[in-house]
Amino acid sequence: xxxxxxxxxxxxxxxxxxxxxxxxxxxxxxxxxxxxxxxxxxxxxxxxxxxxxxxxxxxxxxxxxxxxxxxxxxxxxxxxxxxxxxxxxxxxxxxxxxxxxxxxxxxxxxxxxxxxxxxxxxxxxxxxxxxxxxxxxxxxxxxxxxxxxxxxxxxxxxxxxxxxxxxxxxxxxxxxxxxxxxxxxxxxxxxxxxxxxxxxxxxxxxxxxxxxxxxxxxxxxxxxxxxxxxxxxxxxxxxxxxxxxxxxxxxxxxxxxxxxxxxxxxxxxxxxxxxxxxxxxxxxxxxxxxxxxxxxxxxxxxxxxxxxxxxxxxxxxxxxxxxxxxxxxxxxxxxxxxxxxxxxxxxxxxxxxxxxxxxxxxxxxxxxxxxxxxxxxxxxxxxxxxxxxxxxxxxxxxxxxxxxxxxxxxxxxxxxxxxxxxxxxxxxxxxxxxxxxxxxxxxxxxxxxxxxxxxxxxxxxxxxxxxxxxxxxxxx
Amino acid sequence: xxxxxxxxxxxxxxxxxxxxxxxxxxxxxxxxxxxxxxxxxxxxxxxxxxxxxxxxxxxxxxxxxxxxxxxxxxxxxxxxxxxxxxxxxxxxxxxxxxxxxxxxxxxxxxxxxxxxxxxxxxxxxxxxxxxxxxxxxxxxxxxxxxxxxxxxxxxxxxxxxxxxxxxxxxxxxxxxxxxxxxxxxxxxxxxxxxxxxxxxxxxxxxxxxxxxxxxxxxxxxxxxxxxxxxxxxxxxxxxxxxxxxxxxxxxxxxxxxxxxxxxxxxxxxxxxxxxxxxxxxxxxxxxxxxxxxxxxxxxxxxxxxxxxxxxxxxxxxxxxxxxxxxxxxxxxxxxxxxxxxxxxxxxxxxxxxxxxxxxxxxxxxxxxxxxxxxxxxxxxxxxxxxxxxxxxxxxxxxxxxxxxxxxxxxxxxxxxxxxxxxxxx
Ligand SMILES: Cc1cc2nc3c(=O)[nH]c(=O)nc-3n(C[C@H](O)[C@H](O)[C@H](O)COP(=O)(O)OP(=O)(O)OC[C@H]3O[C@@H](n4cnc5c(N)ncnc54)[C@H](O)[C@@H]3O)c2cc1C
Ligand code: SF4
Ligand code: SF4
Numbered sequence: 001x002x003x004x005x006x007x008x009x010x011x012x013x014x015x016x017x018x019x020x021x022x023x024x025x026x027x028x029x030x031x032x033x034x035x036x037x038x039x040x041x042x043x044x045x046x047x048x049x050x051x052x053x054x055x056x057x058x059x060x061x062x063x064x065x066x067x068x069x070x071x072x073x074x075x076x077x078x079x080x081x082x083x084x085x086x087x088x089x090x091x092x093x094x095x096x097x098x099x100x101x102x103x104x105x106x107x108x109x110x111x112x113x114x115x116x117x118x119x120x121x122x123x124x125x126x127x128x129x130x131x132x133x134x135x136x137x138x139x140x141x142x143x144x145x146x147x148x149x150x151x152x153x154x155x156x157x158x159x160x161x162x163x164x165x166x167x168x169x170x171x172x173x174x175x176x177x178x179x180x181x182x183x184x185x186x187x188x189x190x191x192x193x194x195x196x197x198x199x200x201x202x203x204x205x206x207x208x209x210x211x212x213x214x215x216x217x218x219x220x221x222x223x224x225x226x227x228x229x230x231x232x233x234x235x236x237x238x239x240x241x242x243x244x245x246x247x248x249x250x251x252x253x254x255x256x257x258x259x260x261x262x263x264x265x266x267x268x269x270x271x272x273x274x275x276x277x278x279x280x281x282x283x284x285x286x287x288x289x290x291x292x293x294x295x296x297x298x299x300x301x302x303x304x305x306x307x308x309x310x311x312x313x314x315x316x317x318x319x320x321x322x323x324x325x326x327x328x329x330x331x332x333x334x335x336x337x338x339x340x341x342x343x344x345x346x347x348x349x350x351x352x353x354x355x356x357x358x359x360x361x362x363x364x365x366x367x368x369x370x371x372x373x374x375x376x377x378x379x380x381x382x383x384x385x386x387x388x389x390x391x392x393x394x395x396x397x398x399x400x401x402x403x404x405x406x407x408x409x410x411x412x413x414x415x416x417x418x419x420x421x422x423x424x425x426x427x428x429x430x431x432x433x434x435x436x437x438x439x440x441x442x443x444x445x446x447x448x449x450x451x452x453x454x455x456x457x458x459x460x461x462x463x464x465x466x467x468x469x470x471x472x473x474x475x476x
Numbered sequence: 477x478x479x480x481x482x483x484x485x486x487x488x489x490x491x492x493x494x495x496x497x498x499x500x501x502x503x504x505x506x507x508x509x510x511x512x513x514x515x516x517x518x519x520x521x522x523x524x525x526x527x528x529x530x531x532x533x534x535x536x537x538x539x540x541x542x543x544x545x546x547x548x549x550x551x552x553x554x555x556x557x558x559x560x561x562x563x564x565x566x567x568x569x570x571x572x573x574x575x576x577x578x579x580x581x582x583x584x585x586x587x588x589x590x591x592x593x594x595x596x597x598x599x600x601x602x603x604x605x606x607x608x609x610x611x612x613x614x615x616x617x618x619x620x621x622x623x624x625x626x627x628x629x630x631x632x633x634x635x636x637x638x639x640x641x642x643x644x645x646x647x648x649x650x651x652x653x654x655x656x657x658x659x660x661x662x663x664x665x666x667x668x669x670x671x672x673x674x675x676x677x678x679x680x681x682x683x684x685x686x687x688x689x690x691x692x693x694x695x696x697x698x699x700x701x702x703x704x705x706x707x708x709x710x711x712x713x714x715x716x717x718x719x720x721x722x723x724x725x726x727x728x729x730x731x732x733x734x735x736x737x738x739x740x741x742x743x744x745x746x747x748x749x750x751x752x753x754x755x756x757x758x759x760x761x762x763x764x765x766x767x768x769x770x771x772x773x774x775x776x777x778x779x780x781x782x783x784x785x786x787x788x789x790x791x792x793x794x795x796x797x798x799x800x801x802x803x804x805x806x807x808x809x810x811x812x813x814x815x816x817x818x819x820x821x822x823x824x825x826x827x828x829x830x831x832x833x834x835x836x837x838x839x840x841x842x843x844x845x846x847x848x849x850x851x852x853x854x855x856x857x858x859x860x861x862x863x864x865x866x867x868x869x870x871x872x873x874x875x876x877x878x879x880x881x882x883x884x885x886x887x888x889x890x891x892x893x894x895x896x897x898x899x900x901x
Contacts, residue, residue, distance in 0.1 A: 344562030
């Protein structure tokens with residue numbers, strides 16, 4: 001199997017060192033000496049538990065550090081650097097592109113104990129350590145009449161550090177933007193163990209760190225912008241016979257001037273997987289379901305926008321249901337948030353794509369992808385933040401029955417559809433290991449060189465999260 | 477998740493385990509639901525981490541002893557099952573795994589003695605009652621005792637009442653609406669005989685004849701969940717012999733843990749010759765609150781006397797009721813039927829109280845932290861009364877709310893109903 005195929009094997013049986021070799025125990029011992037035993041994990045059972053994220057299994061780390069402060073992070077980076085060992089940052093490991101799974105022996109720095117969070121209502125800001133759970137920011141801000149809008153489906157599990165690492169988005173990003181839009185300042189530790197404090201002026205180095213998947217530095221603190229929540233929200237669900245109709249309805253609604261808070265879709269297979277889990281009475285026969293929130297401070301406008309969306313859905317051949325209560329809309333949104341893991345009910349493994357295409361080409365793109373899926377004989381499903389043109393085609397497969405070559409081929413074809421229509425490879429889940437090889441199709445050689453130079457400037461030894469984002473140079 | 481679990485070598489339970497591991501997509505959605513993850517914050521003590529550890533051990537890549545500390549900390553509360561969108565049957569995995577791995581464990585003599593005592597005492601109400609009363613006298617000495625011995629004392633309620641004999645048949649009052657078999661439970665009979673008495677009264681009052689079949693014993697859940705599989709199989713088969721599901725409308729339990737245990741019989745017997753019998757039996761098993769809520773829909777319940785004053789009831793979801801059996805609405809619905817009663821929801825309500833069967837014995841420290849956390853949350857709602865459907869939660873919550881200085885009564889849901897019928901609420 002070629003390396004890129006291996007990288008696509010979501011739970012590839014990566015080489016698992018059974019022995020506790022010399023360097024690793026020496027480094028673990030040194031870390032334990034400087035940080036104390038509670039912050040360093042070195043048993044095999046502990047280390048094995050830090051080799052995977054939500055999509056991929058990697059190499060068992062040499063040691064795992066659970067820092068409690070920025071100083072702990074600095075000490076760990078310096079020790080690893082002296083030992084010549086690479087470093088992988090980790091939040092909740094809910095990443096879907098393999099970002100937190102080590103690709104070679106490394107020290108994993110897991111931020112789950114750095115959970116300090118302060119709310120400054122007068123500045124409408126929160127200052128969060130990287131281990132803070134995403135949802136916790138809104139929960140802490142709400143008593144002050146504020147929320148933190150970025151809302152990845154994983155917001156109960158994922159951390160701010162991981163959100164920053166992936167520049168996570170969510171249903172609300174259509175109207176309110178992604179994680180990066182809410183960061184006003186951040187601190188990071190570089191590959192040498194130096195601490196930097198960034199704001200978003202001059203060279204937007206903070207912007208560079210956001211979405212860099214732990215390959216340029218380790219974020220130790222972030223200042224996040226908070227906003228008051230919209231006073232009114234209305235929810236609507238529409239279902240359609242065919243997935244392209246959803247895209248038509250969305251394009252028409254937006255063209256008509258609606259700016260919904262959330263615009264999400266899931267195809268029939270997704271709907272059924274979720275229905276198996278939640279039993280909400282979702283339309284099992286529909287080819288695709290669209291979920292929309294319109295929101296704002298003026299109820300008339302909110303209702304007007306809902307009416308615009310409704311009309312567009314009916315025009316495209318859909319059937320519309322309005323959520324009658326807050327509880328009903330909450331249930332519908334829980335349904336949408338559960339899509340991704342609920343797909344596990346169909347096949348044990350999946351290749352998850354995260355393409356973004358211009359809205360104008362959405363109907364063609366979803367139909368082309370559907371057709372590719374049908375032709376491949378593999379189980380392909382689609383869902384995503386359709387308002388942004390952010391689609392998540394997922395190939396569901398069983399490695400014991402289906403060929404991984406075929407999965408890889410289909411994934412590559414889908415990536416090419418996106419690129420052909422002027423789209424990009426990742427909207428929010430990152431490139432990680434999963435889409436690393438497709439970067440060759442998406443990025444021209446000159447730009448690739450520029451990206452490599454940036455990486456070299458901040459991480460000359462290539463010690464930070466190796467094997468992610470940038471494909472190895474052809475000649476290497 | 478991909479695995480190389482040698483299913484064939486592991487027998488029928490191997491299939492159960494491999495299926496659960498297969499179904500997990502390691503998304504991490506279950507992490508925030510897990511009490512041990514909430515306390516310890518590390519991957520090995522999370523559901524996802526435990527699934528991976530079990531997979532590694534079953535595949536032969538990790539020594540059982542290395543994984544054991546993290547697996548032992550699992551409460552078996554199944555909050556992860558409720559949270560999991562992929563439908564991973566974690567409960568079946570951990571139970572089967574414990575059954576498979578226990579015979580390979582080397583435990584300290586004190587540990588073994590403790591387990592042996594509890595496994596022998598639990599299914600024998602009389603023995604348990606005596607032991608409990610002895611324990612009662614030891615309670616004041618608790619602070620001076622080593623932690624290993626303090627745990628068991630925490631399990632005991634404030635008063636260990638005298639045993640009450642249970643009638644074989646309790647006739648329906650008025651026209652008979654139904655006939656049920658009742659599992660009297662084991663430890664519960666000794667610790668809280670009033671739960672059963674209240675259950676019989678409430679059922680009879682609503683026209684239900686209750687039979688307590690002879691030959692029934694402990695449901696086997698405690699044995700099973702501590703990995704004593706042979707012992708559990710013996711108890712399960714005894715119950716299958718005692719209860720003939722065809723004779724009854726339902727088989728009722730008023731202890732969430734036992735009810736969940738009875739519903740698990742088909743998994744325990746998966747691939748064995750009594751599997752069909754177990755399925756027929758499990759299909760009839762209901763929690764008392766489920767059954768009563770069913771009666772509400774089929775003709776209603778006898779009306780309750782209003783409470784003497786307005787009562788704020790904090791209803792605690794026992795894990796084995798809410799997560800393992802999926803029963804949440806029924807008890808709330810029943811309590812709300814009592815005029816004057818309102819229900820308050822407990823913050824972090826889905827988090828286990830730390831009682832979890834023998835957890836107080838095995839992991840006294842974590843059990844204590846969870847108990848204190850639960851009691852704090854309950855008391856933050858300033859309840860007049862605390863209700864729950866499980867004996868384990870009952871004692872745990874009672875002991876922790878008392879420690880935090882509250883005198884609020886703690887009752888079984890059915891006790892509250894019974895009192896309302898008698899105008900004593
Ligand atoms: C069911 C499910 C649904 C999801 N839905 C969405 C969604 O709607 N939108 C979305 O955007 N994503 C979604 N995701 C993907 C994932 O949850 C997000 O990418 C999330 O931001 C990852 O956070 P984490 O804490 O789990 O990070 P991890 O997975 O642990 O790490 C992600 C990356 O960030 C790096 N990293 C972590 N902490 C730091 C740090 N302190 N400094 C520098 N780098 C760091 C890691 O090295 C890694 O490369 C979903 C995932 C799942 C499983
Ligand atoms: S939520 Fe379910 S599928 Fe996801 S990690 Fe937990 S057990 Fe596995
Ligand atoms: S059963 Fe409870 S304690 Fe065990 S892994 Fe699941 S949630 Fe955690």
